[in-house]
Amino acid sequence: MKERNFARIRFELQARPVVVSRVEKTSEGFISIVFSGPLLAQFNSLSFDDHIKFIFTNAAGETVRRDYTPRSFDTATQELSIAFALHAHGDASDWAKNAQPGDSAVIAGPKGSMVIPADFDWHLLIADTSSLPALARRLAELPADATVIALIQVDYDSDRRLAEPTDTQQISWAQTHQQVLRQLETLELPAGEGFSWVAGEHAFALRAREILLDKGQPKTLMKAAAYWKKGAADFHEKI
Known part of the structure; x- marks a missing residue:
């Protein structure tokens, strides 16, 4: 490593x-x-x-x-x-x-x-509408040839606004959190050492983290956070 x-x-x-x-x-x-x-x-x-x-x-x-x-x-x-x-x-x-x-x-x-290195073999980014701005910033700041897989839930088709993906970027959009989780469950993590970032609704982020741990993603190479929680105001929590 x-x-x-x-x-x-x-x-x-x-x-x-x-x-x-x-x-x-x-x-x-x-x-x-x-x-x-x-x-x-x-x-x-x-x-x-x-x-x-x-x-x-x-x-x-x-x-x-x-x-x-x-x-x-x-x-x-x-x-x-x-x-x-x-x-x-x-x-x-x-x-x-x-x-x-x-x-x-x-x-x-x-x-x-907390500055996450950009030189991993691959980057997995999982977001919903609340965390899409952070994901978009990460994409803009990573090297153009970085291998990136992004799984994103948004409410409207017009929200699917990111820079044009490069040959090394795989971006998948969904309308619900459950659709993103199903995409993650069937995803085969690439070879090499990668970093996974998850942010969004509390239950969604928790479940995505569990799936990644089941797939063998080390806790030390993962960052997960809840940007909001259903029924709560002004909620933010590291997971």
Whole structure:
């Protein structure tokens, strides 16, 4: 087994006031919002599944905090992009639907990054709508010739928006969590040493992790997290 360095990097926790610079509805299920602010000059996000606290005021005047993944950060313009999944109900989704340039919010974090090496023989990425922005960032940051298998659940066909896959990337889309799990159950893991990343709804992520362990994927070469849980608000948990 090749020795690889999983770098854990800590940052000073800082709350940064930001304003909306641009808003783009990228698909039926997502809105991309670009934020700017002078304190973003010190912003750091070194891993694709870092988490920030997005702090905003809802329609009732209450302060709300939600976890999000930085989709991208432009160091030249000091602009931070976040992809918001749209739901029928939810304070953050409602805020994003109504966001206009000049609207204010606060970005806190990330507290740190765990940088996963890119030189594995293969990468397995399993996501649902909530974690698709993190998966998309990972694909963008991996070498173009990296061997990648991605199994993704999304709510709408128009959400199937990723960069054009390369010859070494296999991307499978599904409409339900169960369809993704069935795809995973029949998947034969490639030869060599690979890393598996799973994120999404709590029960879905737990089951995907169990399937991978049954297939012989070592715990040390896997990262799983629940980005949300049915019936719970503001839920995030490492698995």
